[in-house]
Amino acid sequence: MIDEPDSFSPRQGGTGDINGDNNVNLTGSHGRVWRGDIHIGLDALDRLAERVPPRRPVSANRLELLDKRFVPPSGPGFAQAQERLRNPGTVVISGQPGSGRLAAGLMLLHRSGQGDVSSFQELTVTEGQLDPDPRTIQEQERLLLDLTGYGHSQLSDIKNAVEIFRAEVEQRAYLVVVVSADQQRAWGTDFGRVLTIGCPERAAVLRRHLEVEGIALPDKAWFTPGLAHYLHSGRMSEIAELADQVRAARDRALSAEPGNWLADALNALADQRGAARNRVTALRDGRDKALLFTAAMLDGASVDEVFDSEARLLTVAKYPHSGSHSLDEKDFTQRLDDLRLKVDAHGVRIAELGLDAALRTYFWTSMPGLRTAFRNWVASVVASQKVTGPHKRQIVERFAEQALAVGEKEHIVLLVHQWTRENLRAKNRDNYRILAEILLHFGLTHEQRGQEFRRQFYDWAKNPSTATPLARIMVPLCETVIAPTFADQAVVRLRHLAGHGDEEVRSAAANALLRLAGVAHFWRRILYRLCPTEDSDHFPAPDRLLFAGLAAPELLLRVRAVLGHSQVRRQLTTCWRLILADPLDWTPELVTRWLSAKNPVLRRILVDAAAPDPALLGYLYGIGRRWQAAATPAEDAERVVNDLRTAVDRALDLTFLSPEARPEETGR
Numbered sequence: 001m002i003d004e005p006d007s008f009s010p011r012q013g014g015t016g017d018i019n020g021d022n023n024v025n026l027t028g029s030h031g032r033v034w035r036g037d038i039h040i041g042l043d044a045l046d047r048l049a050e051r052v053p054p055r056r057p058v059s060a061n062r063l064e065l066l067d068k069r070f071v072p073p074s075g076p077g078f079a080q081a082q083e084r085l086r087n088p089g090t091v092v093i094s095g096q097p098g099s100g101r102l103a104a105g106l107m108l109l110h111r112s113g114q115g116d117v118s119s120f121q122e123l124t125v126t127e128g129q130l131d132p133d134p135r136t137i138q139e140q141e142r143l144l145l146d147l148t149g150y151g152h153s154q155l156s157d158i159k160n161a162v163e164i165f166r167a168e169v170e171q172r173a174y175l176v177v178v179v180s181a182d183q184q185r186a187w188g189t190d191f192g193r194v195l196t197i198g199c200p201e202r203a204a205v206l207r208r209h210l211e212v213e214g215i216a217l218p219d220k221a222w223f224t225p226g227l228a229h230y231l232h233s234g235r236m237s238e239i240a241e242l243a244d245q246v247r248a249a250r251d252r253a254l255s256a257e258p259g260n261w262l263a264d265a266l267n268a269l270a271d272q273r274g275a276a277r278n279r280v281t282a283l284r285d286g287r288d289k290a291l292l293f294t295a296a297m298l299d300g301a302s303v304d305e306v307f308d309s310e311a312r313l314l315t316v317a318k319y320p321h322s323g324s325h326s327l328d329e330k331d332f333t334q335r336l337d338d339l340r341l342k343v344d345a346h347g348v349r350i351a352e353l354g355l356d357a358a359l360r361t362y363f364w365t366s367m368p369g370l371r372t373a374f375r376n377w378v379a380s381v382v383a384s385q386k387v388t389g390p391h392k393r394q395i396v397e398r399f400a401e402q403a404l405a406v407g408e409k410e411h412i413v414l415l416v417h418q419w420t421r422e423n424l425r426a427k428n429r430d431n432y433r434i435l436a437e438i439l440l441h442f443g444l445t446h447e448q449r450g451q452e453f454r455r456q457f458y459d460w461a462k463n464p465s466t467a468t469p470l471a472r473i474m475v476p477l478c479e480t481v482i483a484p485t486f487a488d489q490a491v492v493r494l495r496h497l498a499g500h501g502d503e504e505v506r507s508a509a510a511n512a513l514l515r516l517a518g519v520a521h522f523w524r525r526i527l528y529r530l531c532p533t534e535d536s537d538h539f540p541a542p543d544r545l546l547f548a549g550l551a552a553p554e555l556l557l558r559v560r561a562v563l564g565h566s567q568v569r570r571q572l573t574t575c576w577r578l579i580l581a582d583p584l585d586w587t588p589e590l591v592t593r594w595l596s597a598k599n600p601v602l603r604r605i606l607v608d609a610a611a612p613d614p615a616l617l618g619y620l621y622g623i624g625r626r627w628q629a630a631a632t633p634a635e636d637a638e639r640v641v642n643d644l645r646t647a648v649d650r651a652l653d654l655t656f657l658s659p660e661a662r663p664e665e666t667g668r
Contacts, residue, residue, distance in 0.1 A: 077195040
């Protein structure tokens with residue numbers, strides 16, 4: 001069994017959702033059998049073929065969304081790379097920062113070649129080696145290796161590893177390596193000519209992004225002051241952000257004119273750090289700063305929600321009371337007016353588009369001594385009965401953004417632990433679980449901090465005593481967020497969770513793995529990690545149970561192409577050898593399922609697993625005879641068992657004997 005190391009790379013985020021279309025449940029309502037710390041119902045095998053509406057992989061959605069907005073780069077490099085990737089192989093592309101070189105790499109994988117484009121995976125580097133193991137890479141997989149964040153000294157250490165990986169996979173997979181412009185010479189010698197990806201026409205990129213949002217700018221809007229920077233030298237990420245701000249201006253209904261939306265968006269994207277700093281430093285009263293921060297974190301909340309949340313911040317921050325009676329102080333509406341906070345049907349807002357984000361950033365970066373108080377305040381607001389669910393979610397998301405931006409993962413982890421305690425009141429448990437899941441989703445998908453959270457998941461998953469509510473939300477996050485981009489790491493974590501101390505967690509993790517197994521490249525990865533070495537006799541109960549689901553013919557034959565690989569057949573044989581040698585109550589049922597599939601490859605694997613042990617071969621043949629006696633139509637079963645008997649005879653070198661002289665079956 002293989003447990004792969006975690007990956008470390010400069011680009012750490014990952015997002016997505018990829019699943020098979022089969023619904024599997026490893027615990028049944030009747031016939032339950034206890035084996036070690038695993039429950040399995042014999043009726044579970046009957047449900048392996050149940051169907052659920054297929055869930056669209058978010059990784060595929062991510063590529064499709066990018067495809068809608070993508071404008072091909074200038075120059076011949078992109079077309080040449082597409083030509084090289086008509087069949088499995090490797091291309092190395094390069095481009096200037098901000099040219100959209102990573103997007104170009106993704107689109108090369110999305111638009112080139114044949115096969116299932118949803119089998120996309122991002123490679124990472126661990127201690128000079130590429131992850132995942134190249135032996136787990138399947139036919140037609142799409143692989144992206146981003147090396148733009150590495151320096152020359154680092155690249156020299158991993159270049160040989162990349163070459164070894166490429167030699168292993170390029171006959172069956174599509175690999176795009178993205179390097180920075182100053183790395184071209186170093187990579188061109190060994191990997192062929194590096195193809196330069198030019199920058200797309202910027203106006204076309206902006207127009208395409210806006211079209212996707214249903215926005216068409218009038219001709220005169222293209223002469224709006226401030227737009228020239230974006231059209232002449234803007235990075236692709238800046239243009240995407242500009243389009244997003246135009247959409248935000250439209251949604252805020254500041255104007256009915258698309259040209260005004262663009263002007264508002266450009267103003268919002270102007271460097272507002274100075275405006276935020278001036279707005280805060282002009283305030284002398286700490287209570288006013290608290291109100292401004294609250295409004296920035298809860299933009300759009302009602303007056304009552306802002307009032308309650310500000311009071312909680314003053315309490316958590318231990319701000320001294322003014323000592324005067326509330327009748328002697330300004331009323332709350334006057335305080336909002338003094339701070340130039342807009343109150344309308346949409347709630348309390350900071351009028352200037354984009355200034356709320358600049359204020360949040362200013363408070364978090366400029367007041368590090370208050371970050372613990374800010375975290376405790378978020379917990380207090382979430383506990384409030386006066387703040388609505390959507391605004392609780394909003395404040396949690398903005399807290400996550402700021403904590404990640406300043407690199408303080410610990411604040412997020414602490415709240416996750418707090419919101420997944422075992423002793424939470426039942427009526428609040430689900431709400432807290434949702435908010436904890438939001439925090440972890442932000443962490444896992446963060447560009448710089450994603451690796452830290454995947455490592456945290458690994459540590460939690462390995463501990464069978466991890467709080468059950470936390471383990472329960474880890475399962476879907478492994479399946480839907482980690483798996484599409486870091487498939488191997490998701491499988492490793494789910495396997496550990498399948499050994500958790502809570503039965504529901506074990507079942508959920510196993511079911512998640514089997515849902516992923518509906519995609520061939522996941523099926524092979526799971527088997528790769530389950531299978532003991534050929535000289536081992538250790539096959540833990542959780543892995544046996546997972547194998548029972550993985551080997552169900554209803555699932556296995558959906559990914560039947562895997563049976564064409566000798567490594568897969570050897571691994572299945574190894575697993576069956578240990579199961580037949582020490583059978584569980586469900587073993588005969590799974591054997592008969594394999595016989596019922598009437599697949600000669602499956603029968604050959606069973607016989608190879610039992611050979612050359614006469615007792616195991618007799619046990620196998622006995623199961624076949626009992627199945628034949630009860631099977632309908634009897635003729636089909638008889639043919640299968642006759643073939644099985646012939647294979648058993650060959651395994652025992654008894655083909656010269658008459659039927660009467662063959663060894664008897666054993667009931668074992």
